[in-house]
Amino acid sequence: MKRKTLGVIGGVGPLSTAYFMEVLINKTDAQIDQEHIDMIVLNHTEIPDRTAFILGRSEENPAFMMKEDAKKLEAMGADIIVTPCNTAHYFYQELQDAVTVPFINMIDETAIFLKEQGVGCVGILATNGTIQTKLFQNALQNQQIEAICPSQQNQQYVMDIIYDNVKANQPVDLQKFKAVVNELRLQGCERVILGCTELSILKREYSLNNFYVDSLEVLVEKAITACGKKVKK
């Protein structure tokens, strides 16, 4: 089988791009460097803020640069394209339409993964931007999965954890985290989606169990198999 090259639209944000690569490399069943997946990564930090545009706080549309990057990646030989940013999937269709190679949709793949696991009701932890655009809610609805978001107070806790704790490199307020998760459990959620890369980092640091479904990990596993490699057990 011909080796496949994974193209990555990165820089959104820069640290989550490096984290995506790390998780992908650690989850690839490979013994030596040469068995790993070839990647071309455009860590394009200049891409305008996604949330600011989506919520109408900025007129700079990040989709323009992201589409150019997708085309560049295809021209450079990428067989499959991904972007490890949940919010950027607001522009997914435009990005897929810009290229002829497959562009993996981490939001849809997370919903499909949950469906395969037989989950009927799931909670969503994500930024206000991702919640308000209903990215996960729509994808879950397509799989007949009920989606539950935190109450207004608890959604503020999620934002505090993302911005004031993880992004600010401070310890996570686990009381707030527990309050959010308990509310979702009481409403019948069988799983909770970590739908923001800052929360993926929290999963690693606090060794969260499989009750938490990390969309970045779902994307990683899908990308590994799409490139013809095996996921390490």
Next chain:
Amino acid sequence: MKRKTLGVIGGVGPLSTAYFMEVLINKTDAQIDQEHIDMIVLNHTEIPDRTAFILGRSEENPAFMMKEDAKKLEAMGADIIVTPCNTAHYFYQELQDAVTVPFINMIDETAIFLKEQGVGCVGILATNGTIQTKLFQNALQNQQIEAICPSQQNQQYVMDIIYDNVKANQPVDLQKFKAVVNELRLQGCERVILGCTELSILKREYSLNNFYVDSLEVLVEKAITACGKKVKK
């Protein structure tokens, strides 16, 4: 000032490429995504093993692919090129000659850094390939710094740590590591160079102190300033 793009010949190895990016991002003085450095990263895992070729165990010359990658990066707009692999600097002159943009030499920069720190005697932890080609020894000699390498048995321990532990994603044998470092201390080394990017990862995971000079960190700081950005204090 025009934004500068950093080109990275990666995949040598894959995990150290992700780690190089993480360190560069964490050390860049930036408040928002858009203030970070644009990078184009070819995580080209197919590049043949550097040490195997240098030591004559393989006829596959990694320089061919690396020169092509350097040219691709320049064509794609890289203003500065780096490769976060010490051993690959055996081919440094060929790589620099393949492009017109500057290619930062992490080995020379590490020796210059140690000179600036007033270090007179330093130990080298690196692959057999890097040690036998005297990459660091020559660069240190140019700065009038005495270089000490591990004994044959301890050099084997260093290779075990790099290949059987870090590259194989296994826990590091810290007894072996301590044996190697103690030998170098007893011979008068004021510092020890972590001259292999797999050992840079070990530095992070085991929180090694400033006795250990990580050539990857030296490269990161040089790359940040070459791109017109400031190193975070």
